[in-house]
Amino acid sequence: MNDSTCATKIEDRCLEDYVIGSVSEFGSIAVDEAQIIDFARRFDPQVFHTDPEAAKKSIYGGLIASGWHTASMMMRLIVEHYLPGARSLGSPGIDELRWIRPVRPGDELSVRVTVLEANRSRSKPDRGVVRSFVEVLNQNHEVVLAVKAVNLMLCREAK
Numbered sequence: 001m002n003d004s005t006c007a008t009k010i011e012d013r014c015l016e017d018y019v020i021g022s023v024s025e026f027g028s029i030a031v032d033e034a035q036i037i038d039f040a041r042r043f044d045p046q047v048f049h050t051d052p053e054a055a056k057k058s059i060y061g062g063l064i065a066s067g068w069h070t071a072s073m074m075m076r077l078i079v080e081h082y083l084p085g086a087r088s089l090g091s092p093g094i095d096e097l098r099w100i101r102p103v104r105p106g107d108e109l110s111v112r113v114t115v116l117e118a119n120r121s122r123s124k125p126d127r128g129v130v131r132s133f134v135e136v137l138n139q140n141h142e143v144v145l146a147v148k149a150v151n152l153m154l155c156r157e158a159k
Contacts, residue, residue: 016156018132093150108138110136118131131149
């Protein structure tokens, strides 16, 4: 359901466009050392995120991005390529989040989303819930982050 495989333009997508079992791959975002350090200094100041020399002595053997930074980059790609702007009503939360592999300076990240459920609300028929399995991949197509996400979407027509 990326821009090349979904017939509906991103800004026009509704709950009905999220088909159970569909897989979308999209995006590309470069990870650099300065961004890793800046994010970590502000939000996750552990030495393996903030100090390249100290990080060499850590269990990671070098500087790695904060998992929260990785999740933020994932969200950027999802907003740009997958969620339909005004028709997306946000998220009540996530069901599961795993940081599987470290993200390092020089990595190039992309996203793969599999739609697990897309159900219209019984109590509010103008909207519904999309549950997805989201994977962030590095340039070697290795999964670095996996999350079960929940999003609220407007329907094309209320029933």
